[in-house]
Every structure is written in C-alpha cells, then in structure tokens.
Amino acid sequence: MQLIKNAKILVHGKLVKRDVLIDGKRIVQVEESITSEVPTYDAQGAFLSNGLVDVHVHFREPGFEYKETIATGSQAAARGGFTTVLAMPNLNPVPDTPERVAKQMTLNDHNGVVHIAQYGAISGDLVSDTVSNIEEMAHQGAIAFSNDGKGVQTADTMLQAMIAVAKVNKPLVAHLEDDSLIHSGVMNAWKQAESLNLPGITGLAESTQLARDLVLAHATGVHYHVAHVSTKTSVELIRLAKLKGVHVTAEVSPHHLLLSDSDMLTDDALFKMNPPLRTSEDREAVVAGLLDGTIDMVATDHAPHGAEEKAKSFLEAPFGITGIETSFQLLYTKLVKSGIMTLETLINRMVKAPIQAFNLEASASVAVGQSADLALFDLEHSTIISADQMASKGKNTPFIGWKVFGTTLVTWVDGQIVYDHASKNN
Template sequence: MTSLKIKNARVVKHDNELVQTDIVIRDGKIAEMAPTLMVKTDEVIDAKGQLLTPGLVDVHVHFREPGFEYKETIETGSKASARGGFTTVLAMPNLNPVPSTVETFKQVQALNEKNAVIDVEQYAAISAGLTSEEVDDIQALADAGAIAFTNDGKGVQNAKTMRDAMRAAASVNRPLVAHVEDESLVDGGVMNLGARSEELELPGMDPLGESSQLARDLVIAKATGVHYHVAHLSTKASVELVRIAKQQGVHVTAEVSPHHLLLDETDINGDNALFKMNPPLRTPEDRTAVIAGLLDGTLDMVATDHAPHAVEEKDRSFMGAAFGITGIETSFQLLYTHLVRSGVATMEQLLTWMVANPVEDFNLDAPTTLAVGQVANMSLFDIDQAHTITADEFVSKGVNSPFIGETIYGQTSMTFLNGEVVYDASAQ
C-alpha cells in the first residue's frame, strides 16, 4: 500500500476561507487531514500554499473518437482534461459510428476504458445518426452503462420523438440532455442574429431557435417526469423559461459554458472563426442574464462543451469554418480569474458549479469534497501567479480558442486520480 502526503495546501471551507491543510493518501483514498501532519509517507509533495480541490467534473465534452481522431482522441482529450484539473468527464455521442446500439456503445466504452487517463462516462444517442425520428433502445443502452442520452449537435426536431425519448429515459432513471435548436430558425446562420451580424454582413441564427424548442421540451418534460437537462444554454429567454419551469416543479437542470459567461457578440473582432460556436455568442443582455441565472441557482452548472477542431477547419471565414471551441484546459482558470477574483462569485460557488452539482445531478460516482475516506480525485491550482494563454501550450489537439493571449490565474499544477498523479505541470 503506497502512501503520499500533500503538505502546505490550501482548501476551501464553507465560509470561503482558504485554510492550510496537510492530506495523507493511502491506497487511493484520503486517509488523514489536518493543519499539520507529522506522519511519514512514501512520498511528499509540497503544495506551497496552492489551492487543492476535489477533481473537477465536466458533463459536456467532445473527444471525437471513434471517427474524427484528427480533431482529438480519447487519450489527448483526457490528458487535456487532466491539465484543466478535471478527473471526471461525460463524453458526447456525435461520433462515427454514433453509439446508438449496444454494440456501438460498448465499442466506445471500451476505448474510453483503454485510452483515458481520467474517468470518462459515455453518453448514448437518443436516436440513430442523431437525426432519426425513431428512439433507440434506451433500456438496453442504459443496461450497457450509458450515463445519459442526447443527440448533442442536433436538436430533436420532432415532438413525438422527444416525448418518446423522455418517457424511455424516465423509465430507466437517466437524464435526457437536449441540444435545443429548431433548425427551421437557423436558416443558414453562422452567428447570433442581430446588430453585430448585420455589421459583419454574416447570416444570423435566430435566438428563438433555442428558446422556442426549449419551451416545447419543458412542457413535455413536465408531462413525462423525466430529468431534463439543457445543454449550453445561452439566451435570456431560455434562463427565464428554466426559472419558471423549476417553479412549476419540472425536473430540469441546465448548464452554461464559460464562453457564454465571459464573451458576447460584441467581442467578435471581425470575420474570425475562433468566435464561431453553436449556440453562438449572444448579446450583452443575454450574457448578463446567464451570469445572473447561474448566481441565483436557475442554472446549475458550468460545462465546457470542449469542441476541438483541426487548424484548417477554423482558419477560415465564419462561413466555411466548423462550429466550436476547445475549452477544457482553460475553463476553471478563466472563471476563477473573471468571476472569483473579481468578486462576482465565491470559490465555493465555483466548485459547486464545477464539482458538486454535476455529480449530484448526474448521479456520478465521484467525490464532491475533500474528506477522510473519500477517493483521492483532486486538483492543485496556482491561484496566485499570472499566466498568459498561448496556442502552443495545449495538450488537446485543438487550439481553436478565442482566449489565446488572455492573462489568467489558477493554472493547474497537478491532478490526481485515485491518488495517482495524472497531470504534473513540472513534468511537461
């Protein structure tokens, strides 16, 4: 049985005070915690006052394997996650083949177990090809280990399909996760429809495409009793709809991505596809609303929607570029810098959004606190030193980030899974 002591770390207490703590890990679990521990261990790591947290959790990542390994692989995506401080992620099913059957699902599941350096849970698709109107065998996929069901990347266009999928997901007690987008209102758009799209002379995506389908889904979710989870919510209208639905007793949770919290359409500096994502960057009013919704509990968590692409897929006009940005290596750092250091939110709130609520809402087997007896999934962050994001530092194959060049705090120093080091900045 190996043992490890991490000394001189700082951990978050419930009053948001950072308290110096030593932690001893034995056999993959936290064995002792105290301000100072004099016990001998096989190895000692001096945290030098850095912040130690439970490992972060992301319910929305794209690892691209199988089918699109030139963009990302499970290995590179999971290593990028560890660099971001994440120890558990939920991987989306827009792959080739799409995990719509038990056979294809188990193939992806086996790849995750073989190649990931962190814990990866796998979504199954709602329907074949993410577009079919016939719902997959939800019971069989749940029995095979599907953590939840989604057609992420595609909105479910048919209301009957969504109703049937919600009924099936409710029967197996799994979340139904929705990319809400009415395709008839996208109309060839590449950014948010509004004044900025007119200025840039680019076709816009009507924000009603999100909120109108969300309204439909919330009515069906209330009728079916399913746990309905909204992916990457981005508009003020959508926040208001979720708030009303929660008041009416609908079992709805919602996520927001860092880029919709920190950027809006006014940040798009010309025809620069690093700012092209779906949902698109919205108005300043929308951005204010999603921050407010996160702070008041209407929105439950932050999820990165980590979407790596090859350089040539983004190094072009908005009109021809792929949607999506890479984000898992910078999300905690950006949010700590812009929300916590600025006083908008507390560290405890940030960890609720990035650890506790994802674990609780998706019923994940992952620790939400640092406590004796817990599995030692942990991350160590340097919250005192400034760092400028550069394109050449990413572990992900994707370097498609609009945040390159930004100065942030909170770089990950080390990440531990079951007490073992899976990322060490000093070794890079």
C-alpha cells in the same frame, strides 16, 4: 501512500491550510499537520480541490481523430484540473446501440487518463425519428442520453425519448436547435451580424424548443438537462419551470459567460460556436442564472477542430471552441477575482452540482473516505493562455493571449498523478 503538505482547501467557504494523506485511491487523513514517512508533495499554499467535473465534452474518437483523440482529450482534461468528464455521442460510428455504447466505454477506459463516462444517442445516428434502445444502452452503462449537435426536431420523438429515459432514471440532455429557424446562420442574429454581413441565428431557435421540451418534461417526469444555455429567454423559462416543479437542470459554457457577439470585430472563426455568442444582455442573464442557481453548472462543450478548418471564414468553418484546459482559469480570474462570484460557488458549479445532477460516483469534498481525485491550482500567480502549452489537438479558442490566474499545478486520478505542471513530460 502519499502526502500532500501545505495545501489550502475550502472549509465553510474559507481557504484553510490542511495536509492530506492518500492511501491507494482514497483520502485517509485530513489534518492541519500530518507527519508521515511517505512520498510527499509540498503544495506551498496552493488551492486543493476535488477534481473538476465536465458533463459536456467531445473527444472525437472514433471517426475524427485528427481533431482530438481520447488520449489527447483526457490529457487536456487533466491539464485543466478535471478528473471526470462525460463524453458526447457525435462520433462515427455514433454510440446509438447497446453494442456501440459498450465498445465506446471500453475505448474510453483503455485510452483515457481521467474518468470518462459515455452518453448514448437519443435516436439513430443522432437524427432518426426512431428512439434508440434506451433501456439496453443504460444497462451497458450509458450515463445519460443526448443527440448533442442536433436538435430533436419532432415533438413525438422527444416525447417517446423522455418516456424511455425516465424509465431508466437517467438524464436526457438536450441540444436545442430548431432547424426551421436556423436559415444557414453562423452567428447571433443581431447588429454585429449585420455589421459583418453574416447570416444570423435567432435565439428563438433555442428557446422555442426549450419551451416545448419543458412542457413534455413536466408531463413525463424525466430529468431534463439543458445543454449550453445562451439566451436570456432560456434562463427565464428554466427559472419558471423549476418553480413549477419540472425536474430540469441546466449548464452554461465559459464562453457564454465571458463573451458576447460584440466581441466579434472581424470574420474570425475562433468565435464561431453553437449556440453562438449572444448579446451582452444575454451574457449578463446567464451569469445571473449561474449565480442564483437557475443554471446549475458550468460545462465546457470542449469541441476541438483542426487548425485548417478553423482558419476558414465564418461561413465555411465548423462550429466549436475548445475549453477544458482554460475554463477554471478563466472563470476564477473573471468571476471570482473580480468579486462577481465566490470561489465556493464556482467549485459548487464545477464539482458538486454536476455530481449531484448526474448521480456520479465522484467525490464532492476533500474529506476522509473520499476518492483521491484531486486538482491543485495556483491562485496567486498569473500566466498567459498559450496554444503551445495545450495538450488538446484543438487550439481553437479566442482566449489565447488572455492573462489568467488559477493554473493547474497537479491533477490526481484515483490517487495517481496524471498531470504535473512542473514535469517536462507534460
């Protein structure tokens, strides 16, 4: 058993002091004051939350271990306060068969320090027009299905995938990208692209596929989840689809909430991600969508790369930004402390909504009987985001040097400490 003393937890939207007693993997008591002769951690008034949930991460193993491994990725997750993550299938080999899904899940369990659920690929090698064996992959434990990193180019492939995924009652997660509209673009097609003399990617590459998919989702009844929403038009389409009864959920990444293409002043590939940073109007639209629930949740799209890769020019560097270690800090600082969003809403978008949408076993409240997957955050003191302190192999983020509040102090998974900010081992 162990006791967390003097923590603050959210109760009806307000922070209140509570002690929390853990026995094994479960919370067994939550009271204003608990006295027990067990190992005790003094939270000193820090904010205790359920562990955060990220439905969109890339841990790169197998195939790209120089970018990230399951061990380093999950350690980065723990450092960010995440206790459950969903790993995308763009690996080598791609988990596009039941056997590969089972093997990947075993690898995740063996090497991870947080709970790692695994996506299966919609179609072979993420690009085939032939839909994978969805039923058997689900039977092996695939949490959902996606070709993340690649847009499904043909309507019939998407239709057949939706039919198959609907039968197993899992989410189908779409990376929206019409290849015919990309034209070798590397950033948003707008004034800043012209200023930097870089080829642009129109927002239509996202929204036209979304419109197609929403019609197909309505016809099939599948749970359709939109990855990394980035445009105002996409927000409007999702809002309308929800009103029409389409079973659609959506996520937005921290960088699309906090940055726009106007922040890109030079040819700096740390700002290169897919979808790209859009206009200020788009950024305001995704923030508004997250606030009103059109966008259900935050997901980091944690995408680590090697330092040499991201040191290249915008034209040559890979798309991708890390985010799992910095997302809560950034969003608490820029959205909650600024008064745009309440802490309760942020936790809802980073814990409750993903648990509900993906039917996860994780706990959504600090309460008796719930699993002891917890994170303790320092909301009072600021720190500077530093590459030297990151657990991820990838340091590819433009947020290095930002002043933030909300540092993760401790993360527990199944009642065991997997990250301790004060420990010299982290």
